[in-house]
Amino acid sequence: MSAPTTLHLAPDEPGLAQAAALLAAGELVALPTETVYGLGADARSGAAVARVYEAKGRPNFNPLIVHVGAAAAARRYVEWNRNAETLARAFWPGPLTLVLPLKPGHGISPLVTAGLDTLAVRVPAHPVARVLLDRFDGPVAAPSANPSGQISPTTAGHVLAGLDGRIAAVVDAGPCSVGVESTIVGLAAQPTLLRPGGVATEAIETALGAPLARHATGDAVIAPGQLLSHYAPAATVRLNAKAARAGEVLLGFGDMVCDLNLSPSANLAEAAANLFGFLHRLDGLAKPIAIATIPDHGLGMAINDRLRRAAAPRGRPDQA
Numbered sequence: 478m479s480a481p482t483t484l485h486l487a488p489d490e491p492g493l494a495q496a497a498a499l500l501a502a503g504e505l506v507a508l509p510t511e512t513v514y515g516l517g518a519d520a521r522s523g524a525a526v527a528r529v530y531e532a533k534g535r536p537n538f539n540p541l542i543v544h545v546g547a548a549a550a551a552r553r554y555v556e557w558n559r560n561a562e563t564l565a566r567a568f569w570p571g572p573l574t575l576v577l578p579l580k581p582g583h584g585i586s587p588l589v590t591a592g593l594d595t596l597a598v599r600v601p602a603h604p605v606a607r608v609l610l611d612r613f614d615g616p617v618a619a620p621s622a623n624p625s626g627q628i629s630p631t632t633a634g635h636v637l638a639g640l641d642g643r644i645a646a647v648v649d650a651g652p653c654s655v656g657v658e659s660t661i662v663g664l665a666a667q668p669t670l671l672r673p674g675g676v677a678t679e680a681i682e683t684a685l686g687a688p689l690a691r692h693a694t695g696d697a698v699i700a701p702g703q704l705l706s707h708y709a710p711a712a713t714v715r716l717n718a719k720a721a722r723a724g725e726v727l728l729g730f731g732d733m734v735c736d737l738n739l740s741p742s743a744n745l746a747e748a749a750a751n752l753f754g755f756l757h758r759l760d761g762l763a764k765p766i767a768i769a770t771i772p773d774h775g776l777g778m779a780i781n782d783r784l785r786r787a788a789a790p791r792g793r794p795d796q797a
């Protein structure tokens with residue numbers, strides 16, 4: 478029963494009260510997080526979660542992250558362990574998602590995990606997300622609020638460009654500060670990096686006191702969401718460009734001549750925050766996009782992961 482028109486809610490008391498009421502009624506509400514906007518639904522309601530997959534056009538085998546207000550709430554749903562405690566203390570609230578075994582009697586809809594016996598949980602840091610989670614007082618399943626496979630949204634405008642009329646509401650709190658999705662770490666077995674993201678991999682390894690196992694792209698069983706072609710603009714994408722070729726627009730980094738620069742001062746956090754917004758802007762020009770080399774450390778690992786997927790060949794059977 479998605480509303481035919483999507484409400485544009487302010488992040489104030491009445492707006493958040495309405496957003497919480499919509500979530501409680503099983504409706505879809507896009508909400509700001511510090512990483513990207515999420516498409517929120519009550520994670521205990523199969524009907525609500527089914528609407529998420531439908532609105533995004535997301536393949537059913539791709540599970541969702543559950544958002545909660547505090548680590549204590551996460552522990553109701555997953556089997557906690559020492560590594561989880563260490564990382565939660567170091568990085569929550571914040572752009573880190575932990576994958577842990579589901580606990581008996583968890584109450585989360587099986588549609589959220591797409592049949593896996595593990596659950597991805599995260600405590601977001603965005604103050605508006607935190608108030609909304611507090612108000613709703615339940616687990617919120619939220620993938621990025623974009624049609625599946627397209628560029629992730631870092632503004633309410635991006636959300637509406639992709640999902641207007643398909644979701645009940647969007648809470649507009651301006652642009653997201655981190656700009657790339659959370660880092661996902663699997664802790665059900667050996668600590669494993671499942672997706673680089675907003676917390677630098679090196680910082681996680683320092684907190685754990687051990688290197689993370691790396692998960693090879695394409696290992697569908699471990700990280701079903703890591704489809705190769707993803708974050709895809711309509712235009713073609715060429716990586717590691719030194720200069721624009723005829724007809725191309727150039728997305729730069731550091732001191733260079735280009736159409737848009739992710740960070741003229743070569744700051745990776747600034748580049749991450751600008752990444753999806755700039756891709757949305759360049760995509761609107763309907764020209765091939767060339768992108769400069771980004772250093773592959775810290776948040777650069779998350780940026781390069783998204784860029785490789787944006788540049789990957791399209792139209793594979795598993796593309797979403």
Ligand code: TXA
Pocket residue numbers: 510512513514515516539540541542572574576590593595596597599619620621622657658659660661671672699700701702703
């Ligand atoms: O920053 C973020 O993580 C954002 C905001 C909204 O929180 N959310 C986000 O969700 O990026 P989404 O659905 O776009 O990506 C979730 C990823 C997918 O690659 C999915 O396959 C993976 O998490 N995932 C979810 N549950 C999993 C599980 N039990 N085991 C392994 N991977 C899982």
Ligand code: MG
Pocket residue numbers: 620621629
């Ligand atoms: Mg996504």
